Each structure stands twice: as structure tokens, then as C-alpha cells.
Amino acid sequence: MSTPHPPGPDPASTPSARLPGPALSSAERAAERYTDGEWHRLHPATPLLRGGIVFIAIFGFVLSNLRERLIGFFVGTPEYGGDPLDAIYNHGWEGWALLGVAVVLLLCLGAFYLSWRMHSFRITGDAVEVRSGLLFRTQRKARLDRIQGINIVRPLFARLFGAAKLDISVAGHDANVQLAYLGSALADGLRGDVLRLASGVRAVETEAAESAAATASLDPSATAGMSRTAAVGDLVGRRVNELLAPELDPNAAPPESVVKIPPLRLFGSLLLSGFTVFVLVVVAFLIWGASTGSAWLLIVVLPGLIGSASFYIRRFTKSLRYSIAGTPDGVRVGFGLLTTSNETLPPGRIHAVEVLQPLLWRPFGWWQIRIDTAGHSREKGAAGQPNTTMLPVGDAADVSRVLSLVLPGFATEQHQSLIEAGMSSRGDDDYIGSPHRAIWIRPLSWRRTGFRVVDDAVVLRRGFVWRSLAVVPLARLQSLELQQGPLDAALRLAKTRFHTVSGPVRPRLGAIDAPTAGRLFEDVSARAVAAAAADRSHRWGDGGARDVPTRHEEER
């Protein structure tokens, strides 16, 4: 094992003093240094950010609470009120006490330093590797073409220090490579670089990057003469900017594609959730209990009710400042007011998409979009929900904008009308619907139940009360199932299930006409094989990122 080379200047405090204009390009230049295939270390404040604060807080807590006991234990109960400093002073132990404190501090610092020194990562042409641990060494390697998503998380405390976590997820349970912590700007640059490496366009762009670096090398010399105070002022200004700036870097994402959720709508969507119904039921129960004289119920349930208020507030603040945008390397979704997270999903990593509308949202025309992905970031998404909610709440226009990002092949006119029909149509249209006899098992929704196979995706529409529209890209379909129970058989119906990686979307459709279902089964299983064979999205930049959205045409 080669020793990592001595830590270079910390990227967050490099004197390169990023100017407002070329901010990201300099971040990418800083990141460039990290993708050279050598071992590098993380942000020096990492141990402090990871656990140091907790440690200090616990230490302070223990000290302030157990002061008396500690003194009693070490010194024997002093006869006067217990200030430890007094006790030490009276016994003449100042020297020993100071020495003890110094030793403890040194040991902690030493352990922190060692753990930081032993924690290193490297990014090579085909993998990201992290090795860490003082006594128990672990080494983890993620292949770049298997990356399912890269999440950048900035907890509030780390944001104050200008640090961020980079969480690279590959398919599987607990299959993440986490780089915690990195400089905030460096994390952005590094994500861009890793994604570019993964996309396979690196070779083409090396020359361009070199010429860019040549011009950019003028920048530091221009800023070198900056006085120290100006540099400090700039640092503070940058921190403030980072705290206040919207999650998405306007340089990296086209701003017009960003969906905005008005806070009022977000609040309304939270208020009109199933949880509210539950709270109302509890409150009604309480009132009933109070009126019949069993007031003790109040004491039992009240803490829970107060807790539910904090649930609303937490969800609200965490879903605030939602943003979504398309980048050349995939969809980028950002969340959060204080602790922010923003994840990039490369093309072809989305296994199923569902647009759904709970009954309570219908008067307002609100929808939610959820997806299935193979990799799951260890960090929770908006409001502690899993990162599978693409759009927490939005109107029909937002839905079509998000869908055109999530499913690039669905951006055309007729696809849009197909989606619209799938969302709000009551049936009897160009979806292949269920026969009238399905009314026996789908009394309300039989008319709406239907499917369409378009290009290399299948669209499933169902639900009368809870409307849902699922889209499964066939290139991602794992297997396909056709079922028929005794009741289905009596009515000459069948149901299908589309097996995708586990997630909140479970694409399935019941009450289809049996012969139609058989044909669907045949058609889809053939198309799925063809789509998977034609799919090149694991190296989406190879041979031009442009061919990913237009895959359908090439297949013909």
C-alpha cells in the first residue's frame, strides 16, 4: 500500500480566490487535480465535522452534569460547594490538571489526525476508491459505469465550514461510496468530473480542458496581489453566498427548466396528506374522550400531537427550495433549507416512474412523481422521504416538465398528450382499456384502467380514486409476469406485473382482457430484449450523449 502523498493545499482555502464569473470552472480545475488516479485526502476539518462536534458536546454535557460526582470520585467530597477549579486550586494540583487536559487534547488531536490521514480516496479512469479506518481498514471501490447517482449533501454545520459530502451510489443495498467531507465547491467540481469520466467522453474533452486550463492559469496571478483583508472578506462573502445561493449552480444547469414549488402549495400539500387525516381522527377521538370525562386520554396523546407539529415543520423546511434541472450528465434534484442535498441521476438510471394524485389533492390539480432507482443514497431526500420522490408536489405543467427530464424520450408532442390522457382521462381513449366485464372486479376504475406500449416504454394507467400513471422504460425492465386467478379466469381477465428494481413504484395492471394481456406479454418481452440490447446509457457520453434521448429512432 503506497502512502498518500502529502496533503496539498486545502481546496476550500486555496488562494485562487474564485471570482464570481468563472467560479465553477475554477472549482473544476481544483477537482481536476483529484481525478489523476492518485490517492488524495479529504477536507482537514473532516473529523471535526463527522463526530468532533458531537464528542465535544457530549464531553461538555457530561462535565456540567457530573461535576459533583466526578469531584467526589477523584478528590473525596469537598466540604464546600463544588467548583472543580476551586478544588484543584485548593489542593495545589494546577500543574497535574493542566497536564491531564493537555494529554487528553493531544490524544484526541492525534487520533483525529491519524484517522484523517488514513482516510483517502482516488478516482481512476474506471473506478472510485475509498480506504479508511485506523484499526479496521476498509477499502471500497465503485465502478464508474455502474454509478446510479451522485448526491451532494451539505448538513447545516458543514455548510458553515464550506464543506460537503459526496455520496456515490451504485446498485445494491448499502452500496455507497461516501467522500465526507470535501470542500463545497470541490464537491461540485468532482461530481462533474466523475460523471464525465463515467460517461466516457473524457478522452474527447481532454484537449479542450487543457486549453481551458492554459487560459485559466492567468487567474491566480491576477488575484495574487490581493491583500489579506480582502481575501478574508472574500472568504466570508463566499460562505454567505453559498448559504444563500439557490441549490443549483446557474452555470451548470439551464435555469428555465427548474420547477418552482410555491411555499404555500407545499404547505397545502402537507396539510392535505393522509397524515392530517390521521391527526384529525386522533383529535376527534380526544374530544370524544374529554366529553365523556376521560381526560387522561389527553395526557397520553398530547405529546404525540405536539410531535406531529414538528413533523409538519420538518417536512416543510426540508422540502423547501426544491429544484430540478437537466444537465448533460443527467437530472439534478435539490432539496432543503438548512441541510441541503442535491443528487444527480445519470441518464438511464431510472427504472420506473409514477405520477400519482391522492384524492385530497385532486381539487387543486396537484401531482407527485416517484421513481425507482437501483442505487439508494444513504442520505434521506426531502423531508426524510427516501430519495425516490422526484417531485413532492406540482401541477400538470410541472409534471410534464419533470417527466421530460426524467424520461428524455417522452418530450415530444404526442408523448405529452399521452401522458396528459394518462393522468386525468376518465377512459375511452387511445389507451387499450379493460373490457366492460372488468366492472366486477374494478367497479370504479375499470374504464380508466388501461395501458399503451410506446416506443420502448410501457405506460400503465389505473386508479379512479387515487389516480396513478406508471411509465416503465423497457430497457430497464428486469422481468415480466402474467397472472390469472380463478376470478380472473371466470371473467376472462388477467393481470400483469412489471418487475423492476425495488422502490416505491410497483408497476402492475389488473383486469386486462385475457387475450390482450397475452399479446401484451409477448410484445413487451420481445421489446424489452431489443431495448436492453440497444441501450447504451451506462456510458451515456460515449459516441455522443445526444443519441440517448433519440434511442427509439435508431432502433427502427
Place this chain on the structure above:
Amino acid sequence: MPERIDLGVGEWRRVSPKYVLVVIASTVITGLVLSAASLFLWLVGGWPFGWVALTVVVVVTVIALIIAPRRARSIGYRLREDDLLFRRGIMFQRFVSVPYGRMQLIDINRGPVSRLLGLADLKFVTAAASTGVMVPGLPEAEAAELRDRLVDLAESRRAGL
């Protein structure tokens, strides 16, 4: 007469006729264990409805034994050009198509009764947990040969996730 699904793919490859014995053995064992439990509850535990439970267990076991041969015969699979087709069930029919490129790994399992009869179960795992395709009761040599063939096919049609 209800109309059952017919995919019109021709003849299915069936599992070994000896597999019926495995089904019968497992049904009998389950029936015995459950009968013993309900007997215990009835006679020792003093549960008044113990005899009802016992009757239900016995009746269900007998029915399961009667339809065991049909259940075993209902299992079938086909190796098509690009995917594996699997079916099972009489009352609740289930057809699954797994493209070869989607197979992540293939398990061979052998229970005690299967081992006595020289049979093995082949289980296919994809990235989707719900796929759940298991072809039981294949003669051991055939199972090994099928596995090797499928691994080759999966390798030659390897697709991403």
C-alpha cells in the same frame, strides 16, 4: 368454462415426474406438524376449538395430496431465443419471462427429499426482488447443464441494470 391463458408457445418442458414425491413429502410433513400442533392445543392446552383446527388441517392436507400431481405437472419452462419463460399454477396461473441478459445469478438448491431422488431446484435471481422464478425438480445433471447454458447465454447478452 373459464378461458385460461394460452401463450401459444408450444410444448413446455416439464419437471421430472419424480418431483411429485417431493411435493407429497413436504405436504405430508407440513400436515403432520400442523396436526400435532392442533392436537397438542386441543388435548393438552385445553383449547375447545382444537378439533376444528385439526379437521381443517387434515382436509387441506388431503386436498393438497390429491392435486399434488397436477400441481407438479403445471410447472413448466421454455428456453426461447432471448428469454426464459416459466409457468406454474393451476388455479392461480403465473407466467414469467426473464430475458437472459437480466439474470444476475443462478442458484442450485437441493433439499433432503430432492437429494434422495437426485433432483435439484434452479433459482434465477435478477435485480428485481419480485421476479421469483424457481424451477424445482430438475434431475441433477440436467440442472447443472441448464445452469451452465443459462450462464453462458446471460454472459453473451449481458446488459446493464
